[in-house]
Amino acid sequence: MGVKKITIHHQREKCIGCGSCVLLAPKNWKMNDNDGKSDLEGGVLHKNGVVSVAIDEGDCAANKEASDTCPVNIIRFE
Numbered sequence: 130m131g132v133k134k135i136t137i138h139h140q141r142e143k144c145i146g147c148g149s150c151v152l153l154a155p156k157n158w159k160m161n162d163n164d165g166k167s168d169l170e171g172g173v174l175h176k177n178g179v180v181s182v183a184i185d186e187g188d189c190a191a192n193k194e195a196s197d198t199c200p201v202n203i204i205r206f207e
């Protein structure tokens with residue numbers, strides 16, 4: 130039996146690079162030195178500009194906190 134996965138979505142274009150998600154969920158988020166926005170580790174970029182990745186259920190709480198703290202509210206769950 131595998132670990133349950135949760136999908137997170139990042140509306141990356143609207144990221145203001147505050148670094149909150151990286152601080153709260155460093156396993157899944159990294160700052161991008163090129164444009165100062167955050168990146169979802171292993172994320173896949175879709176045509177609509179949203180980046181998605183499946184994370185382990187155990188990492189959900191940290192990412193929920195990141196989502197709640199994001200000042201532009203661009204981290205969503207599925």
Ligand code: SF4
Pocket residue numbers: 143144145146147148149150151166167195198199200201202203204
């Ligand atoms: S918390 Fe939101 S605005 Fe801040 S770096 Fe993360 S995604 Fe970007």
